[in-house]
Amino acid sequence: MQRLRSARSGAKMSRRLSFYILVGLATVFIFFLALNQHYNNYIEHRLQPIISDAELRSRHVKIQQTYTSYIRGTADDATQYEIQDVIQQQRRSIEIEMDGYAYTNGSNLDDFVMEKGGRPLRSIILTSWRSGSTFLGEVINAHPATYYHYEPLLDFGIIQVRGSPLAEMALQNIEALLKCNYTNMEHYLNFGKLHVWLFNHNSPLWKQCQMHKSICWDPRFLNSFCRLFPFQSMKVVRLRLRLVEKLLAQESLGVKVVLLVRDPRGSLQSRSHRDWCPTEPDCSDPALLCADLVSDFKAAKKFSKKYPQNFRIVRYEDLSVDPYEYVKDLYKFYGLDLHPNIKRYLDTHTKTDYGAVSSTFRNSKAAPFHWRTDLDFEEVQEIQDACSVAMQLWGYVQAVNATHQKYFNPITNFSLDHPVDVNDIF
Incomplete structure (x- = not known):
């Protein structure tokens, strides 16, 4: 037993000695390593020229810039992958949506897709505020594969x-959008970030924006996404018709323009429910509205002869009273098939009133004529005094008194051959 204890004690001392030897060797190694590093730093310092503080700061900035660029590059690569993935999915979605579509003149999807070298069917609805453009715009937007x-x-x-x-700026922006070029549209895009209705009427785009917020306002994404769609529609309420000739004259653009006209009494009655309108003369002044209607009549008279294949007039009242017939004729003008989606939209949006003042669910036969009961005759008389020429040109009948106003038919036929007793605006 004593011999066993001695053996164990000797083994412990041996392990302890080995441990101390290893610690000692490691200490010596670290000492020589530190000495060598110090010596090398000293020699390097003696051999290098003196570096100023300015140069040191410059080197620091370059290092930071390189690092930042690397980080940005990584993020940008991730964004590009996300964009490419969304584009690929949308491209496939459009192909499925357009499968079996009844094209005219032997055309096919590629003939209308910009990314494939085709030319989309581009349409513009031009009017003024509260003239039925939201309704008509949604009728066009109901067509499959439409970018609104x-x-x-x-x-x-x-x-x-x-x-x-x-x-010049307005036409430049409109043309850029029709060509799917968002690259220099910073003001437009920044405005949209705070006013979501700029994009949320465009169903396929807004769907992707909700799922991919980081790329929604990125011009690279918007340029590529827009170029997938064979049908490009637009509604404009802030530009007068005569200025649109610059777009109509471009054969390569092939834009089709529909002028939407409404009785000024109906437009102004509808505008009175908007808190942004009464303080703005361009929106609330009957004289300005009706001067624009006269100007638009003159331009329409010219365009109907010069661009008969690309220009059309629709009165909101006519569209509302017989929406199916007018929409059918409008799609014929576009050269498009009256897709079942369009009929479905009309079936659900023209029968009954539903929703707030901006809703497109309306009894279409009654919607244009609310002004007859909502406005006092004194208000109607004020509008008619400022708008007699415009109303005569566009076929709107004046109310004679308060009783007459409530029951009469305020529309009659109009003709572009009507002589216009105003100074030539061209």
Whole structure:
């Protein structure tokens, strides 16, 4: 037993000695390593030229810039992957949506898709505030594979663009959007970030924006996404018709323009329910509205002869009274098949009133004529005094008194051959 204890004690001392030897060797190694590093730093310091503080700061900045660029590059790569993934999914979705579509003249989907070298069918609804453009715009937007440019001049404010200097900027923006070019549209896009209705009327785009918020306002995404769609529609309420000739004259653009006209009494009655309108003359002044209607009549008379294949007039009252027939004729003008989606939209949106003042669910036969009971005859008389020429040109009958106002038919036929007793605006 004593011998066993001695053996165990000797083994412990041996392990302890080995441990101390290893610690000692490690200490010596670290000492020589530190000495060598110090010596090398000293020699390096003696051999290098003196570096100023400015140069040191410059080197620090370069290092930081390189690091930042690396981080940004990584984020940008991730964004590009996300964009490509969304584009691929949407491309496939459109192909499925358009499968079996009844094209005319032997055309196919590729003929209308910009990314495939085709030319989309581009349409513009041009009117003024509260003239039925939301309803008609949604009728067009109900067509499958449609990319809807809702109010492209929304960021201009509550104004009417009638000439320079705003006309050039407005037309530039409209043309850029019709060509799916968001690259230099910073003001428009920044406005949209705070006013979601700029995009939320565009169903396929807004769906992706809700799922991919980081790319929603990225021009790279918008350019590519927009170019997938064979049908490009737009509604404009801030630009007068005569200025649109610059777009109509471009054969390569192939844009089709529909002028939507409404009785000024109906427009102004509807505008009175908007808190943004009464303080803005371009929105609330009957004289300005009706001067625009006269100007639009003159332009319409010219365009109907010069661009008969690309220009059409629709009165809101006619559309409302017989929506199926007018929409059918409108789609014929576009050269499009009256898709079942369109009939479905009309079936659900023209029978009964539902929702707030901006709702498109309306009894269409009654909607244009609410002004007859909502406005006092004194208000109607004020509008008629300022609008007699415009109303005569566009076929709107004047109310004679308060009783007559409530029951009469305020529309009659109009003709573009009507002589216009105003100074030539061209």
